[in-house]
Structure formats: C-alpha cells, structure tokens
Amino acid sequence: MSRRLAALALAVALPASAAENVAALLKQADAFRLPAESVRVETQVELYKNGALDKERLYTVYVKPGRRSLVLMKSPSEIGQKVLMLADQFWLLMPESQRPLRITASQKLLGEASTGDIASMTWSEDYDGVVEDEVDCPVPPPNLPEATAPPKPRRCLHLDLAQARSGVTYARIELYLEKSIKLPIKADLYVGSGKRAKEAWYVPKPIEGQQRIMAMLLLDDIQPNRRTVVHYRSIVPKAAPDEFFNPAALVRNSLSGW
Amino acid sequence: MVKRGAASCLLALALPAGAAEFNAALMVAPEVDTPNTASPYYVGPPLVPDRASRQDLELRLREGGFNVQETLRWQTIRDRTPEQHGIANQFYYDGELGDGLGWTAGKKLMSWGVGFGFKPLDVVQRENRRLVNRPALVGAPVLAVERFTADEAWTVAWTHPGRGEGSDDFRDASLALRWYRLSAGGDDLHAVARLSHRRGLEAGVGATRVIGEEWSIYGAALYERRTRRLMNMLVGNGGTLAAADPMSEQVGGGGTKAVAGAQWTGASGWSTLAEAWYDADAYSRAQWQRLDALTASQHALAGIAPAAAIAGNVAWSSQAYLTPNLLRENLLLRLGYDDRDGFRPYAELLATPRDGGRVWTIGAAFEGNRQRLALGLRQAGGADGSAYARAPIRRAAWAEWRLALF
Numbered sequence: 001m002s003r004r005l006a007a008l009a010l011a012v013a014l015p016a017s018a019a020e021n022v023a024a025l026l027k028q029a030d031a032f033r034l035p036a037e038s039v040r041v042e043t044q045v046e047l048y049k050n051g052a053l054d055k056e057r058l059y060t061v062y063v064k065p066g067r068r069s070l071v072l073m074k075s076p077s078e079i080g081q082k083v084l085m086l087a088d089q090f091w092l093l094m095p096e097s098q099r100p101l102r103i104t105a106s107q108k109l110l111g112e113a114s115t116g117d118i119a120s121m122t123w124s125e126d127y128d129g130v131v132e133d134e135v136d137c138p139v140p141p142p143n144l145p146e147a148t149a150p151p152k153p154r155r156c157l158h159l160d161l162a163q164a165r166s167g168v169t170y171a172r173i174e175l176y177l178e179k180s181i182k183l184p185i186k187a188d189l190y191v192g193s194g195k196r197a198k199e200a201w202y203v204p205k206p207i208e209g210q211q212r213i214m215a216m217l218l219l220d221d222i223q224p225n226r227r228t229v230v231h232y233r234s235i236v237p238k239a240a241p242d243e244f245f246n247p248a249a250l251v252r253n254s255l256s257g258w
Numbered sequence: 259m260v261k262r263g264a265a266s267c268l269l270a271l272a273l274p275a276g277a278a279e280f281n282a283a284l285m286v287a288p289e290v291d292t293p294n295t296a297s298p299y300y301v302g303p304p305l306v307p308d309r310a311s312r313q314d315l316e317l318r319l320r321e322g323g324f325n326v327q328e329t330l331r332w333q334t335i336r337d338r339t340p341e342q343h344g345i346a347n348q349f350y351y352d353g354e355l356g357d358g359l360g361w362t363a364g365k366k367l368m369s370w371g372v373g374f375g376f377k378p379l380d381v382v383q384r385e386n387r388r389l390v391n392r393p394a395l396v397g398a399p400v401l402a403v404e405r406f407t408a409d410e411a412w413t414v415a416w417t418h419p420g421r422g423e424g425s426d427d428f429r430d431a432s433l434a435l436r437w438y439r440l441s442a443g444g445d446d447l448h449a450v451a452r453l454s455h456r457r458g459l460e461a462g463v464g465a466t467r468v469i470g471e472e473w474s475i476y477g478a479a480l481y482e483r484r485t486r487r488l489m490n491m492l493v494g495n496g497g498t499l500a501a502a503d504p505m506s507e508q509v510g511g512g513g514t515k516a517v518a519g520a521q522w523t524g525a526s527g528w529s530t531l532a533e534a535w536y537d538a539d540a541y542s543r544a545q546w547q548r549l550d551a552l553t554a555s556q557h558a559l560a561g562i563a564p565a566a567a568i569a570g571n572v573a574w575s576s577q578a579y580l581t582p583n584l585l586r587e588n589l590l591l592r593l594g595y596d597d598r599d600g601f602r603p604y605a606e607l608l609a610t611p612r613d614g615g616r617v618w619t620i621g622a623a624f625e626g627n628r629q630r631l632a633l634g635l636r637q638a639g640g641a642d643g644s645a646y647a648r649a650p651i652r653r654a655a656w657a658e659w660r661l662a663l664f
Binding site: 049054055056074075076077079080086088089095096097098099102103104105106107109110114166167191192193222223226241242243244245246247248249251252 | 279281283318352357358360362366367368369370371372385394395404406407408409410411413438440444446466468470471472473474476521523524525527529596598599600625626627628629630662663664
C-alpha cells in the first residue's frame with residue numbers, strides 16, 4: 001500500500017504529461033500492437049534454448065472486443081488444436097477427440113509457448129495502475145539479436161500495472177512506454193505469487209508509415225536458458241462472426257474463409 | 259476398406275495444394291503385454307497376443323468446409339501375418355445455411371459431454387477412454403444440422419443414416435440431439451438425447467464449473483432405456499461347457515451412467531484429478547463371481563473334457579474383459595506435471611472399490627519441434643479375486659513415436 005501511495009505522490013509530482021490518465025496511456029500503447037479492435041493475426045513463434053532454435057510454432061489468432069480471442073495452431077505438430085478465450089474463461093480443442101475441453105487459467109499457461117502471451121495483445125481492458133516515474137528507457141541486453149538499442153537514449157514512462165480482471169496471464173506488469181508517443185519498449189511480467197516470470201521486449205517496425213510492434217521477445221526468468229520470439233507476420237482488421245467464439249463451434253472448420 | 263481409404267487419399271492429394279491445408283504424420287506404436295499366467299482366464303498365445311506394433315501414416319486435408327483424415331496402417335502382431343489397410347477416419351463437409359446455422363454430411367468425430375476417464379454423454383462416438391496406445395478415432399457417418407449463437411449451440415444428428423440396427427452401439431442408426439449453453443455465471447451446461455434401435459431412449463445432462471484460476475469440477479448423468487452387457491449364457495442354465503460361443507449380449511431394463519470429478523492445476527505445472535463414475539452396462543461384483551465360478555468349474559474338467567474345449571470356453575469367457583469398465587463403480591486418481599518444455603509425465607490409479615481391483619499407470623510424453631514420444635506402463639492387480647487381479651494380461655508397456663512430416 002505504501003508503495004502505491006508513494007507512486008501516486010510521485011505521479012502528482014511529475015510533469016502533467018507524465019501523469020496522464022493511465023487508461024488513456026494504455027490505449028495509446030495498445031494501438032501500436034493492435035491497429036483495430038477486431039483483427040486476425042498471423043503469428044510465428046520461435047523457441048530458443050541455450051541460444052539455439054529449438055522449436056517453431058505457427059498460430060492464427062482472431063481477436064474481438066470484450067476480451068475474446070481464438071487461437072488456431074497451424075504448425076504440423078499441433079495442427080487442429082484450438083484455444084478459445086472469452087474474458088476469464090478458456091477452452092481447448094484437441095484434434096484427436098474433437099471435444100472442447102474447459103480449462104482453467106492455470107492450464108492455459110501450460111505448454112511451451114503460453115497461449116496467453118500469443119492471444120493477449122492489449123493492456124487497457126485488463127489492467128489498471130499508476131505512472132511510477134519517468135526514467136531513461138531500458139536498453140535491450142546485448143545478446144538479443146532481434147532487439148537492438150536505439151542510437152540515442154530516450155525517456156520512458158514507467159507504469160506499475162495490476163490486473164483489473166480475473167483470468168489474465170500476469171497479475172502485475174511493470175511497463176515502460178516511450179514518453180513522447182507511448183510506444184511499448186519493455187515489460188516485466190509477474191505471476192500471482194509476486195515472482196517475475198518473464199521479461200518482454202517489444203520490437204517496432206514502420207508499417208505503411210506508422211510504427212507497429214511486429215515482434216515480442218520473451219526472456220524466461222523461471223527457465224533462463226529459454227528465449228521466445230513472437231513475430232506478428234500480419235495483422236489484418238477482421239471481425240469474425242460472434243458465433244465462431246462459441247465453445248461448441250470449435251469442432252467446425254468455419255473459420256477457413258476468414 | 260483398402261480401396262476406399264486409398265481412393266480418399268488420392269482425392270486428398272488431387273485437390274489444389276495451394277488453397278488447402280494438407281498435413282501428414284508418421285506414427286510407430288509398439289506394445290508389449292505380459293500375460294497373467296495365473297489368471298483363470300489366461301489361455302496363452304496366439305489367443306492372447308503379447309507383442310504388436312502399429313505403424314500409421316496419417317493424412318489430413320482441409321479445404322473450405324471439406325475435411326479428410328485418412329490412415330494407412332501396417333500392423334504386426336507376433337505369430338500372425340502382418341496386415342495393411344486404409345482407414346477413412348473422417349471424410350465430411352461442413353456447410354453454412356446462414357448466420358450461425360450449419361450442416362454437416364459425411365463421416366465425422368462427434369465426441370460430446372464431460373469426463374476424463376469416462377464420458378456418459380458421449381452417446382454417438384462412445385470413445386473408450388481407458389485403452390492403452392489408442393489409435394486415431396474413426397468418425398460416424400452422419401447428417402447433422404447445427405445452430406450456434408454467441409453462448410448456445412444445438413446439434414441434431416442422424417447417425418448411420420438408413421442403416422438400421424447395428425452390431426454395436428457405435429454402428430447403430432440413431433437420431434441424436436445435443437444442447438450446449440455457456441451460462442451467465444460461466445458454467446458449461448450440456449444436455450444430450452439419443453433415440454436408437456439398441457438402446458431406445460438415452461437422455462442426460464452435464465456441467466463443468468471453473469473455480470478460481472486452478473480448480474474445475476464437473477459432472478454428468480445419463481439414463482438409458484435399455485442396458486446391454488455381454489454375458490455367458492452358461493451362467494444360470496446349469497451347463498459347464500458350450501460347443502459354440504456362449505457369450506451373448508443380455509438386454510436389461512433402464513440404467514444410469516454417471517461421472518463426477520474435480521481437477522486442480524497449479525502454476526507450478528503440477529495437476530491432480532479425482533474422478534468417480536458408475537456404468538450400468540458393466541458387470542456387478544456378483545456377476546463376476548458367477549463367471550469366476552463357471553470358469554473354475556470348466557478348469558475342474560481338466561483330464562475329463564478335451565483340453566481344447568476347456569481352453570475355448572475360457573477364451574470365450576475372457577471376452578468379458580473387452581468392455582471399457584470391468585465393474586460398475588470406478589474411481590480414478592491422476593497426478594501430472596508439465597515442465598513447459600515438452601515433458602509431461604503422469605501417474606494414474608484406477609480402483610474398483612467393490613472388489614478391491616487396482617490398475618496403476620505411469621507414463622510420459624516428450625514433445626520436440628516435429629516429434630513426439632509417449633511411453634507408458636500399465637499394471638493390473640489389487641485384491642485376490644478382483645476382476646483386475648484375475649485379468650489375463652497383467653502388464654502392458656507401450657510407446658508411440660510421432661513425426662509430423664508437414
């Protein structure tokens with residue numbers, strides 16, 4: 001509590017631009033990851049172990065407002081698997097049985113590439129928090145080939161976010177947003193026990209004249225020899241019909257035209 | 259079967275590759291069984307094969323609403339001629355009639371309901387969840403109409419259309435109805451009904467509730483108008499040896515099947531499951547005792563009756579072990595772990611409290627980029643005289659190596 005009070009006091013003491021409404025800041029940051037509320041995202045995930053590529057996975061993710069996501073596994077070893085997320089409720093479909101299985105939030109976190117990391121692409125619907133302080137933007141570690149340090153230092157807003165709803169992948173996030181445009185730079189991701197689970201680095205690329213987050217690097221604190229690179233190969237505005245987000249509809253191949 | 263499977267494979271290959279999703283996987287699944295030579299139901303090889311291996315090439319194709327899953331299988335069993343055949347696991351089309359309204363025609367997996375070791379509401383697919391080293395399921399021929407909204411779904415399915423009464427429940431023509439609703443409180447609610455030649459009416463309901471981030475509880479119950487179980491007709495008619503297979507399906511009055519369970523999964527990757535179920539189609543303890551007594555009286559004729567006649571009758575009786583549940587009351591406990599790096603070990607205990615039977619299973623799966631290796635060991639035992647302790651196979655060890663080709 002005292003930490004929160006101190007953060008609030010610091011926020012009051014900060015220049016007006018840094019003490020902006022956190023919800024508005026998060027919405028601005030989200031826009032760098034999702035250009036529209038309803039999208040189809042083609043994702044390629046590379047799992048590195050001890051610096052060497054260990055596994056590669058492909059996913060198609062449909063995102064709709066109301067915290068709805070549908071993940072279709074596309075790699076040969078996982079083809080046919082689907083994960084549906086409706087707010088804090090989750091279902092898994094395995095192709096062997098063709099029966100949607102209700103799973104818990106903890107089960108969603110299992111597996112090599114957490115579907116929560118792949119399907120959760122916004123903060124504003126899931127987190128509240130405070131602007132902790134204004135700092136020099138963190139610089140990626142030198143051993144990350146996918147992320148390079150910018151040529152000159154930048155200033156960042158350091159946000160301390162707590163989950164506003166149940167079922168989110170991480171209970172707390174320390175998020176660094178580039179101060180001028182609110183571009184996500186880095187996030188420290190904490191699980192419910194308070195332990196930091198992962199460190200995320202966001203890699204922007206210019207797309208049609210605008211900066212977009214087109215890759216996310218995840219460094220695992222629990223298994224430090226692992227590094228995950230999530231490439232967003234394409235992000236296309238697409239509003240799949242609501243009935244496709246029905247758990248019983250997972251057994252149908254209805255999304256092939258979407 | 260070979261021709262039809264091969265034709266489906268050719269059709270799959272002939273479709274335009276650019277627009278379709280096409281996947282292939284290779285599987286090798288050997289199994290070694292250790293016979294229980296002390297079992298009164300043991301008659302020795304080749305009636306009880308002890309080594310087998312299944313080699314499958316699985317092909318999947320999706321193009322629009324068109325779906326094909328085919329298996330080309332080469333199976334070897336010790337002391338038998340190897341077999342090759344093709345299997346059309348699924349071959350169906352999912353079409354759309356309008357917003358949220360679809361139809362399906364073809365051969366499709368239709369697995370319904372809740373449960374881990376036993377699924378009473380699985381009235382169409384009737385998957386045996388306790389088989390070791392299970393091959394890929396084969397769907398049922400079906401004509402179905404499905405209605406979906408954001409939180410509700412209806413399915414009306416005519417299975418094995420035009421076939422009439424089948425040789426077993428899966429092959430029996432039926433009209434089946436499934437309803438699903440995601441309640442406002444977040445619970446999964448299920449209801450099924452099925453009308454068939456063999457069972458008459460079956461109707462049941464089920465639900466799953468997630469509690470917090472780590473717990474889920476579930477339950478389901480089904481009423482069936484007619485129970486059916488394979489019984490030895492010599493039991494009760496005073497005979498000891500039969501000249502022809504005396505095992506015949508006995509049709510009884512109404513019965514219930516029910517399951518209830520709870521599952522916990524922690525952030526650490528550990529998980530536990532406890533599940534209890536009741537299956538009215540399975541034997542009671544008294545029915546096993548009567549079959550045991552008949553088998554003992556058959557063995558007592560050694561030296562009096564021809565050995566082949568005794569062995570044949572014992573082999574016929576051992577068909578009682580082919581049912582998914584040996585006794586009506588069952589309890590399953592499971593402990594699992596997921597290291598988030600593709601290693602998933604588990605241990606299971608299945609108990610039949612009425613007779614003290616036990617089945618222990620341990621196993622693990624290792625998943626790489628394109629390969630998956632699963633290993634397992636199952637041991638039957640428990641109290642002397644229990645159905646599992648007297649099973650003709652005491653131990654089974656198996657492996658499955660799967661390589662996703664593309």
